[in-house]
Amino acid sequence: MTSALLQELESKQARECVQQLQHALAHHNQWLNRLYETLICRLHHQADDVADAPHLLCQFGQWYHKVEDPVLRNHPTFIALGRIHQHLHHAARSLLLESAKNRTVSYGLYTSFLHELNRFRQAIFGHYLPLPLMRHDHWSEEVTSLANKLFEYTTEGVMISDTSGSILNVNSAFSHITGYSLKEVVGRKTNILKSDRQNADFYRLMWQSLRDTGHWEGEIWNRRKNGEIYLEWLSISGVRNDDGNVTHYVAIFSDITTARENELHLQHLAYYDPLTNLPNRMLLQDRLNQAVVMAERERRKLAILFIDLDRFGSVNEMVGHKAGDALLVEIAQRLRDCVRSSDTVARMCGDEFIILLPDIPDTQAAGLVAEKIIDALALPYSTEKQPYKISPSIGIAIYPNSASSADGLLKTADVAMYHAKSTGRNTYQYYRASVGEGATDLFAMESSLRAAIEKNELEVMYQPQISLATGKITGTEALVRWHHPERGLVMPADFIPLAEETGLIVPLGEWVMRRACAQNAEWQKDGFAPMRVAVNLSARQLRIRTLAEKVAQILDETGLDPVWLELELTETMVMRGTNDVIGIMQQLKSLGVCFSIDDFGTGYSSLSYLKRFPINAIKIDRSFVQGVPHDFDDATISKAIIGLGHSLSLKVIAEGVENAEQLAFLREHQCCEAQGYYFSRPVSADALTALLRSNIAMADFPGAR
Numbered sequence: 001m002t003s004a005l006l007q008e009l010e011s012k013q014a015r016e017c018v019q020q021l022q023h024a025l026a027h028h029n030q031w032l033n034r035l036y037e038t039l040i041c042r043l044h045h046q047a048d049d050v051a052d053a054p055h056l057l058c059q060f061g062q063w064y065h066k067v068e069d070p071v072l073r074n075h076p077t078f079i080a081l082g083r084i085h086q087h088l089h090h091a092a093r094s095l096l097l098e099s100a101k102n103r104t105v106s107y108g109l110y111t112s113f114l115h116e117l118n119r120f121r122q123a124i125f126g127h128y129l130p131l132p133l134m135r136h137d138h139w140s141e142e143v144t145s146l147a148n149k150l151f152e153y154t155t156e157g158v159m160i161s162d163t164s165g166s167i168l169n170v171n172s173a174f175s176h177i178t179g180y181s182l183k184e185v186v187g188r189k190t191n192i193l194k195s196d197r198q199n200a201d202f203y204r205l206m207w208q209s210l211r212d213t214g215h216w217e218g219e220i221w222n223r224r225k226n227g228e229i230y231l232e233w234l235s236i237s238g239v240r241n242d243d244g245n246v247t248h249y250v251a252i253f254s255d256i257t258t259a260r261e262n263e264l265h266l267q268h269l270a271y272y273d274p275l276t277n278l279p280n281r282m283l284l285q286d287r288l289n290q291a292v293v294m295a296e297r298e299r300r301k302l303a304i305l306f307i308d309l310d311r312f313g314s315v316n317e318m319v320g321h322k323a324g325d326a327l328l329v330e331i332a333q334r335l336r337d338c339v340r341s342s343d344t345v346a347r348m349c350g351d352e353f354i355i356l357l358p359d360i361p362d363t364q365a366a367g368l369v370a371e372k373i374i375d376a377l378a379l380p381y382s383t384e385k386q387p388y389k390i391s392p393s394i395g396i397a398i399y400p401n402s403a404s405s406a407d408g409l410l411k412t413a414d415v416a417m418y419h420a421k422s423t424g425r426n427t428y429q430y431y432r433a434s435v436g437e438g439a440t441d442l443f444a445m446e447s448s449l450r451a452a453i454e455k456n457e458l459e460v461m462y463q464p465q466i467s468l469a470t471g472k473i474t475g476t477e478a479l480v481r482w483h484h485p486e487r488g489l490v491m492p493a494d495f496i497p498l499a500e501e502t503g504l505i506v507p508l509g510e511w512v513m514r515r516a517c518a519q520n521a522e523w524q525k526d527g528f529a530p531m532r533v534a535v536n537l538s539a540r541q542l543r544i545r546t547l548a549e550k551v552a553q554i555l556d557e558t559g560l561d562p563v564w565l566e567l568e569l570t571e572t573m574v575m576r577g578t579n580d581v582i583g584i585m586q587q588l589k590s591l592g593v594c595f596s597i598d599d600f601g602t603g604y605s606s607l608s609y610l611k612r613f614p615i616n617a618i619k620i621d622r623s624f625v626q627g628v629p630h631d632f633d634d635a636t637i638s639k640a641i642i643g644l645g646h647s648l649s650l651k652v653i654a655e656g657v658e659n660a661e662q663l664a665f666l667r668e669h670q671c672c673e674a675q676g677y678y679f680s681r682p683v684s685a686d687a688l689t690a691l692l693r694s695n696i697a698m699a700d701f702p703g704a705r
């Protein structure tokens with residue numbers, strides 16, 4: 001797919017996203033309004049009097065906490081309401097505390113409570129007039145009744161005790177939180193709520209603060225009547241008499257257990273990968289920073305192992321994402337098992353993991369861990385229904401040899417990992433300065449491959465396939481080449497694996513198919529006898545659900561009849577085919593295109609799949625053809641493949657035919673078609689046109705003379 005098309009698609013998706021979001025927000029605005037109206041109806045009758053404030057607060061609090069929808073909870077109006085409610089709540093709390101302490105409330109505290117109450121009413125009812133301040137000579141009495149109501153209606157537990165610690169009074173929120181009724185606690189000591197979570201020092205400091213300042217505030221773990229431990233935010237204030245002596249203590253508390261659990265959960269999410277439960281990038285960064293400081297201080301070595309699973313994308317697509325996730329969880333556990341508990345195994349993203357060994361005796365120790373990992377990951381997996389191999393490419397960076405900072409270590413380990421990939425995967429590499437150059441090369445290669453289609457640097461070559469019965473060209477295989485501006489001609493073996501790894505194979509494969517179909521249609525238009533063009537399909541392409549649609553589109557655009565397109569798959573791709581893959585192959589088959597199996601005999605041979613799948617040709621692998629007629633095994637295998645093809649009514653094509661002896665053997669054993677340097681190397685479209693025009697026959701091919 002061209003990048004312009006990609007951009008257009010992306011911006012279309014972005015536009016659709018925005019529209020969906022707008023729709024969702026409009027929907028939520030309506031919902032918020034409805035919710036809000038319900039609240040107003042409920043609160044209406046208790047909003048015209050200061051004395052109703054405790055009810056108002058209580059009702060609003062209940063409504064507010066019941067709303068669960070995350071979009072709504074994050075709505076600015078909703079958040080603003082919560083904030084205003086919080087202000088009023090604080091003002092009410094101060095009023096309650098003051099009244100409990102002094103049996104009266106200062107006029108200033110009362111006015112600030114009224115101010116918050118009016119702000120709150122304004123926010124909810126909008127048009128309401130503020131409640132007027134009571135006259136100075138009346139407010140004291142009113143406020144006492146208000147404080148009493150607050151005591152009863154507040155959602156915070158209130159407990160009043162004397163100086164000996166005997167409980168005198170509690171409110172209903174106290175009973176709700178602790179499970180004890182008023183009757184059950186009056187006369188009993190406050191330590192009825194005590195848990196064993198705090199030590200003696202904690203209580204000593206609490207009492208010291210109460211004696212010195214008359215106040216203590218903080219978190220404390222207490223115990224409910226049913227024995228359950230809970231966390232509360234507690235404020236205790238001493239109540240003094242006219243002589244300044246403390247006569248009572250007022251404790252106001254709220255249960256913050258759930259809030260703390262949520263906080264811890266959020267913290268966990270911020271620092272741990274939810275799938276594998278391994279530390280994530282953020283926590284690793286933090287631990288790595290600390291480890292570097294320690295290593296520097298104590299003059300010791302540390303190692304970073306950058307692990308990337310080889311071709312995990314393909315495995316994931318093969319087994320499906322659910323099984324892929326289960327596999328990652330198993331891999332994470334194996335990585336953990338390979339190291340000590342003082343080491344950190346982190347998941348960076350997808351199939352990338354990092355191991356931090358904060359203290360290693362020598363550089364080799366990191367290599368030993370890498371070897372252990374390679375062995376551990378190679379063992380069979382419990383999720384494994386079909387055979388697949390998990391292997392890692394591991395890059396190792398050592399402090400202080402490779403880099404002296406956390407960032408530097410991560411970068412150099414990454415570079416070494418790329419080096420491990422480029423040296424064949426399933427291996428590890430230490431970072432060396434020279435490694436950097438090789439990996440940079442790979443990065444450069446990837447970005448120039450991305451641009452290669454756009455820049456018209458790719459070319460499709462065609463290798464003829466010859467009927468051994470007629471000696472004429474009956475088909476051709478499309479093989480891509482890359483004319484790199486600096487490197488010259490790059491062969492597929494040097495860039496197809498990279499394209500597979502990066503996913504570039506998808507647009508690249510489509511491009512090849514479009515060119516090959518267009519060229520084949522052109523040959524037919526020019527009057528040449530119709531022939532098939534075989535296009536190699538990568539494993540990744542075969543897992544794209546819309547592949548059949550794409551192929552149909554290409555055939556439609558190029559005007560090629562589907563019967564003249566052959567898709568070449570490898571044996572392994574078909575053998576590992578999931579139900580999805582079978583479905584995709586059936587869809588392609590129903591379009592009228594045909595399949596051939598490349599490298600037949602080299603994979604996980606199982607004859608049943610030849611019957612299960614819509615296949616009409618098998619290709620004898622070059623490695624067998626090379627040995628015939630002299631190598632007994634190769635000859636036996638080649639004959640067996642030809643025989644199998646005949647008995648299953650499949651066409652057999654021999655690939656890699658390089659000499660007359662091989663050809664004679666294949667003809668003798670009735671192989672249908674052949675392809676190889678003996679006839680022609682892959683050639684340009686123009687060169688193949690010339691061969692077709694000459695109506696070349698077997699004996700006339702240059703190699704045959």
Ligand SMILES: Nc1nc2c(ncn2[C@@H]2O[C@H](COP(=O)(O)O[C@H]3[C@@H](O)[C@H](n4cnc5c(=O)[nH]c(N)nc54)O[C@@H]3COP(=O)(O)O)[C@@H](O)[C@H]2O)c(=O)[nH]1
Pocket residue numbers: 463477478479480491492493496505509512536537538598599622655656657658675676677678682
């Ligand atoms: N997914 C895609 N894969 C592709 C595409 N184009 C190529 N490929 C894959 O790369 C493999 C190597 O291709 P190439 O270097 O072009 O090699 C082909 C022939 O040149 C070579 N061949 C043919 N005859 C002979 C011979 O007589 N001797 C000899 N030593 N080599 C010979 O074989 C390759 C064709 O093999 P096959 O595909 O197995 O029929 C190639 O195998 C593809 O997998 C692409 O567009 N997409």
